[in-house]
Amino acid sequence: MLLKNSLRNIMAGVAMLAAVPAMAQQNYASDSATIRKIYNNALTSTKSYEDLRYLTKKIGARLSGSPQAAAAVEWSRQLMEEMNLDRVYLQEVMVPHWVRGDKEIGRIYNSKQVGSLDVNIAALGGSVGTGEQGLSAEVVEVKSFEELEKLGKKNVKGKIVFFNRPFDNTEIVTMRAYGGAVDQRGGGPVAAAKLGAVGVLVRSMTNDIQDVPHTGGTRYADGVEKIPAAAISTKGAEQLSSLLKNDPNLKFHMRMTSETLPDVLSYNVIGEIRGTEKPDEIIVVGGHLDSWDIGEGAHDDGTGVMQSIEVLRLFKDLGIKPKRTIRAVMFMNEENGTRGGRKYAEEAKAKGEKHVAAIESDEGGFTPRGFGLTGNEAQYAKLLTWKPLLAPYGLHDLEKGGGGADINPLKGQGSVALIGYLPDSQRYFDYHHTEIDVFENVNRREMQLGAASMASLVYLISQYGL
């Protein structure tokens, strides 16, 4: 059924393109056959999935600056060295080195101090600690920064601000729900500290009601006191909110020994297949090698890393010689600094490199839905002409807008198109930044369909530019 439809779509595409002279060179039947080979190979190979198993199970969590991050650098370098690529190299980058310290304690005491309830919290990345004794304070719950402002210093000073705006579960694409809530995590500590708060709790970034806290980066600002900030599990958030209604003077005790150590030298890891006709035109495909320090960084972003290397493997294995250069980049430090992405863009600029496109996979290893492109109208129009070749593989959502934290710093360098790979988003925030972002929750076929989707788009761009 699908294949018949696919052929019909391709024919429709060909008919449509008859009116577009500039595209006349493209051989849709041959490209369709090549893309079919890419998927066939990806779906019958277990290499990348076994490599992911190694990265997640043998190396594990790999926050920037950790020994595991260093191990991931060396491991992925060796992995690409074995692939007979044209070039494999490291790109130096100084990264933050934040450590979580002891397992956090989060405890609700009622105002009479006669009962307590433990809830699961996780220090936000970059947060200062509470000191060995922890801190205890009353809690003020808000759903927005406006609400916090209205409360003002008199109601906030000396308290813990509890940001409890949930995900909007009516959003079909969960990334949008995340986008509607994550300002609390990033901006909460500064806004709260400005009003004299002593700590911050942020409802975990997930659609689900779960017992696991979701960590993630937060920010401080110069001249504003750095106060400890933690994510509280959504189950804990619901409990705390409910208890506050009956006992507004309850106290929350939080203990975190997190701290920031001096920056550490680390690396982006890069592997390259040189283009046969336009080697100076570069197509980047990448994910980030670092992960948060809890769980195994499987969907975030072990799959993106493995898919990027898999794109190179597919080209090598199928003997496809790209006309333009393809570079797989394992970015370092996406999670708490984006230093790797910025460093990559800086060096590209300094060297005068010409990037045609950059494709990032950092939304999990789930079944394909499409790509989002930030570029000019002509680039988007060209992407749409490829829809008949991509839709048979579930890639229907070819959207305007998109990219990724690691490739966005390339913006403005020539006419580089920034492209985000869009997997299905429904399950992503079940796992994101938690102890359950583990290998077992990655499905081999879904991950490999993603790799093949990226390789197919890279192939088309490598043949025809963008």
Place this chain on the structure above:
Amino acid sequence: MLLKNSLRNIMAGVAMLAAVPAMAQQNYASDSATIRKIYNNALTSTKSYEDLRYLTKKIGARLSGSPQAAAAVEWSRQLMEEMNLDRVYLQEVMVPHWVRGDKEIGRIYNSKQVGSLDVNIAALGGSVGTGEQGLSAEVVEVKSFEELEKLGKKNVKGKIVFFNRPFDNTEIVTMRAYGGAVDQRGGGPVAAAKLGAVGVLVRSMTNDIQDVPHTGGTRYADGVEKIPAAAISTKGAEQLSSLLKNDPNLKFHMRMTSETLPDVLSYNVIGEIRGTEKPDEIIVVGGHLDSWDIGEGAHDDGTGVMQSIEVLRLFKDLGIKPKRTIRAVMFMNEENGTRGGRKYAEEAKAKGEKHVAAIESDEGGFTPRGFGLTGNEAQYAKLLTWKPLLAPYGLHDLEKGGGGADINPLKGQGSVALIGYLPDSQRYFDYHHTEIDVFENVNRREMQLGAASMASLVYLISQYGL
């Protein structure tokens, strides 16, 4: 992004439809708003998911004829009785009563009888047992019925035939890979027995290499000896195949105490909202209430059952009064007899009921991809006019062909359209017919998106016919 695109698509749809007078009555903006409400409600409700938890955890596996199947009938009847529907009733149907008996034993002995390896097997549904002592025999491996025929009686007599054709993992839609392998499970025992085989092993129906066997129905034929047949896990199949290469005279020992008991009275469970304008025109939405006897029947087909009831709940909750009658049918005995589906069609015919459409959900509670329709050209064309309303929710694959085992018996009754709900298929055969088809592997959002997809299509058909 998605919502903006959605609006654009809808506008394009409206423009397209300007040329189709028969469709001019449809108010796309209003329908779009109604469908949006359906999804919003489904995505923020936990009722159906909690009901699924009850069905899978408190009732559990519910093979036709089992006490648990009876419990599922009564439970789902009560569930719908509480919904203030226009009618809830049971439809009597006699069903097979097959029981698995003891946990099966599958053991490979080398030809010198000095070593053995246990592998996981599961009796196929309907299979006779081996007797208390089990049976031991040499094994002949085949990949096809042609290969078996060529081997002939002289090579097959007295042996166990091992059907080991794997899934074609290059199929994007895994249902097609299933379709390319499942003839071994259904037809293996008869083909093997005709050549004098004493038993059958069938490679489990899955894309993955796993240690769990996948059960499923098999068939016998009058006049052909009934020989015991079991599914062997794909890991076990790989081991057995590998060992056979070096030791073709190894023996396989299988022990199963499965048996078929007398038929049992059971029921389809039906709930109905009467149409306001054309109550005699019926739209069925259904799944099957029975499941295999291992695991919890979560994706197969607990989610289909819950989604069907959820369609009714959404209509009630949102106060949508359908013009045509909507009937949620929990079919009994899909897995090993399809007696419920056939009984439903027989009674519909006997009563002269007019079915407009029947929608079945029996491919798991995964993220939506589309619908497949078996009907006439006009019906398919009408479905396509609704694409602008459905695609924003991931329903891009509106295919010709499709239906489901329980609704297919309605074929030919008037101009009923048979429609299969198509979720993403990548993970389905990880769980299908196994002990790991459990509640924990169902994601609430994915299941609810499916329910909302079905409700949206039911809504459109209830308004405009098909």
